[in-house]
Structure formats: structure tokens, C-alpha cells
Amino acid sequence: MKYTLITGASNGIGKEMAINCASRKMNLILVSLPNEKVGELASELAATHSVSAEFYECNLTELGAAQKLYDWTVEKGFAVNFLVNNAGFGGVGAFEKHDTGYINAMLDLNVKATTLLTHFFIPELKKNAPSYLLNTSSMAANFPVPYKSMYAATKIYVKNFTLALREELKEFGVCVCLLQPGATPTNQVVKSQIEGGGAMAKISVLSAQEVAAYAIDRTLRNHAKAIPGFKNRMSLAAAKLLPSSVKMKLAVNSAKNYE
Ligand SMILES: NC(=O)c1ccc[n+]([C@@H]2O[C@H](COP(=O)([O-])OP(=O)(O)OC[C@H]3O[C@@H](n4cnc5c(N)ncnc54)[C@H](OP(=O)(O)O)[C@@H]3O)[C@@H](O)[C@H]2O)c1
Numbered sequence: 637m638k639y640t641l642i643t644g645a646s647n648g649i650g651k652e653m654a655i656n657c658a659s660r661k662m663n664l665i666l667v668s669l670p671n672e673k674v675g676e677l678a679s680e681l682a683a684t685h686s687v688s689a690e691f692y693e694c695n696l697t698e699l700g701a702a703q704k705l706y707d708w709t710v711e712k713g714f715a716v717n718f719l720v721n722n723a724g725f726g727g728v729g730a731f732e733k734h735d736t737g738y739i740n741a742m743l744d745l746n747v748k749a750t751t752l753l754t755h756f757f758i759p760e761l762k763k764n765a766p767s768y769l770l771n772t773s774s775m776a777a778n779f780p781v782p783y784k785s786m787y788a789a790t791k792i793y794v795k796n797f798t799l800a801l802r803e804e805l806k807e808f809g810v811c812v813c814l815l816q817p818g819a820t821p822t823n824q825v826v827k828s829q830i831e832g833g834g835a836m837a838k839i840s841v842l843s844a845q846e847v848a849a850y851a852i853d854r855t856l857r858n859h860a861k862a863i864p865g866f867k868n869r870m871s872l873a874a875a876k877l878l879p880s881s882v883k884m885k886l887a888v889n890s891a892k893n894y895e
Contacts, residue, residue: 637688638764639714641665643696643753645724646673648822649772652848653720658685660852666691667705667715667723690714696723702752709760717764718855721750721794722772722815725827728891739786746790750755751797758805765809768831770855771798774866778875779883783891791803791816796845800862813855817847818868833890840867 640657646668656668658681661676667675670693678689692708694701709716724746727738750771761767774791781788795814802812819841821827830841847864854862863869875883 637663637715638664638717638789639663639688639690639709640718640768641709641716641757642720642722643715644669644772645691646671646677649746649817649820649844649847649851650720650722651677653722653852654681654689655845656848656852657718658687658689661685661687662718663688664690665709665716667696668693669695678773685743685748688782695882696749696753697741698779702749702756705753712816714759715764716757717767717830718770719753719761719768720770721753722770723749724772724790725825726774726776726784728783728829730783731785734786742786742790746787750835754797754801758810761805761810762808767810768802768855769798769805769810769812770815770851770862771813772815772817772851773798775863775872777816778872779880779887781891782884782888799860811855811857811858813851813862815851815864817851817864818842820844820847825843840855840865840871842868 640662642650642653645654654664654677657664664681664687666674666678666689674691674693678691681687682689692705694705696702754769761769765769771794773794776784776788777795794846798812798814805812812895819830821830822844828836842865850864851862863872
């Protein structure tokens with residue numbers, strides 16, 4: 637039996653991806669931090685969609701967590717043919733004000749967990765091809781973003797890592813897709829950012845359900861990128877025409893709304 641493994645599956649975009657995949661009759665392994673939510677979601681999806689839905693709780697920022705998750709799937713005999721690296725977090729603020737716990741957690745989750753899970757599961761994806769890898773970056777990965785400096789940088793890493801892997805894995809039947817969502821009201825941090833962001837920030841907002849549906853569809857159809865929302869795609873195209881100094885000024889002004 638083939639499985640789709642989704643990290644960050646208990647909330648927001650990851651949860652909607654799980655629901656979308658279940659409705660396509662895909663079996664699931666849902667991963668999140670230890671709490672009751674992901675187990676309940678797995679039971680609900682299994683019952684509603686008649687799929688196999690397993691769950692695994694762990695803190696992916698902990699040393700060895702990615703390896704343990706991979707080992708658990710092997711021990712259980714779950715053949716993973718779709719890996720979704722979705723768990724990640726963001727935030728705003730002057731870089732110097734972040735404490736080292738925050739800095740380490742962001743690097744460990746957004747960069748290290750994504751990289752290590754991809755590393756462990758590539759042989760499995762090759763073995764179970766045709767297969768899929770979907771990594772969640774952000775619209776923030778398109779340029780340096782003052783006051784979201786680390787977050788944007790981690791997502792630039794995910795972007796380049798994913799697009800490069802797409803070429804490496806092409807010949808093995810592994811379809812690799814990069815997801816770059818814009819503002820999506822999921823957790824309280826993002827909701828407050830959208831609220832404080834003015835009309836421009838609100839205009840391109842999509843629901844987590846729309847983002848997830850678009851991402852899964854684009855991945856299954858072997859597209860390189862999923863940039864949900866016409867307005868996001870248009871603003872990205874327009875941004876390419878602007879000089880870097882203007883883009884930087886716009887980014888700083890927008891970030892000041894959150895201070
Ligand atoms: N929302 C946006 O506007 C937006 C925009 C661009 C990109 N993104 C990216 O999209 C992805 C999903 O974002 P979201 O807003 O949907 O997230 P979210 O609603 O905050 O949910 C985060 C998920 O990740 C899990 N998680 C958090 N820390 C974890 C850890 N250390 N180990 C294991 N699991 C962990 C959470 O588990 P618990 O529920 O158990 O805490 C939850 O399932 C992220 O990579 C984010 O950077 C989001």
C-alpha cells in the first residue's frame with residue numbers, strides 16, 4: 637500500500653492537503669507536534685474517505701527526529717510515494733531581537749528537517765516511482781525581506797534546493813514541486829499579519845483549502861512550481877520589472893505595518 641506523508645498536517649495548509657489527498661483516496665501518514673489533533677484528523681479522514689490514515693507525533697526540530705520518523709515508516713512497512721515537507725514557521729521582527737532559541741528552531745524546522753526528510757526518503761521515492769515530492773516555500777522566497785530576514789532566507793533555501801532536486805530526480809520518475817503560498821490565514825501569527833497588512837496584503841489572501849488543492853494538483857501533474865492565486869502570480873511578474881531598490885523600499889514599508 638502506498639502512502640503520502642505530510643508534515644505539519646494538524647493545521648493550516650498541511651491539514652487541508654491531508655483532506656484533499658484523502659478525498660483523492662490517497663493513504664496518509666500525518667505528522668505534527670505531539671498533541672491530540674493529528675490523531676483525531678487521521679481517524680476522521682480514514683472513516684470519511686475509506687483510506688488508511690496513520691499518524692506520527694514528533695518535534696522535527698529535535699536532533700534525530702527526521703531519522704526516527706523515517707525508521708518508523710520502514711519498521712511499519714509503509715511505502716511512501718509522496719512526501720510533503722510542509723511543517724515550517726515564520727514571524728516578523730528585527731533580526732537582532734530574535735533569541736537563539738527562535739533562530740535555531742527556524743533553521744532546524746524550515747531548513748534542516750526539510751533537507752533531512754528529503755534525504756532519507758529519496759531512495760523510497762525512487763523505489764516507489766512514479767512518486768512525488770512537494771516542498772513548501774513561500775512568496776517571501778522571491779527577494780530579501782527586511783524584518784522577515786531569516787524566514788525569507790530559509791524559504792529561499794527551500795526554493796533553490798527543491799528546484800535543483802527536480803532536475804536530479806527527473807530521470808527516476810520522482811516529480812518534484814515547489815509550493816510558494818502568499819498570505820494564508822492559518823495560525824494566529826499569520827492572521828494578525830494579514831490584519832495589520834492593509835488592503836494590499838488582504839487582496840491576495842487565499843484560504844488554506846485553496847492553497848492546498850492547487851499545490852496537490854500541480855504536484856500530481858508534475859509542474860515545477862505551484863504559486864497559488866492569480867494575483868500572487870501577477871504581482872510576482874510585476875516585481876520582476878521593478879529595480880531592487882524599489883522592491884526593498886516596498887518590503888520595508890510593508891514590514892513596518894507589523895512592528
Ligand atoms: N500561512 C501562510 O501565510 C504561509 C505563507 C507562505 C508559506 N507558508 C508555509 O506553509 C507551511 C505551513 O504553514 P501554515 O501557516 O499552514 O502552518 P500552521 O497552520 O502554523 O501549522 C503548522 C503545522 O506544522 C506543525 N509543526 C510546527 N512546528 C513543528 C515541529 N517543530 N515539528 C513538527 N511539526 C511542527 C504544527 O503542528 P501542531 O499543530 O501540532 O502545532 C502544524 O501541524 C509552512 O512551511 C509555512 O512557512 C505559510
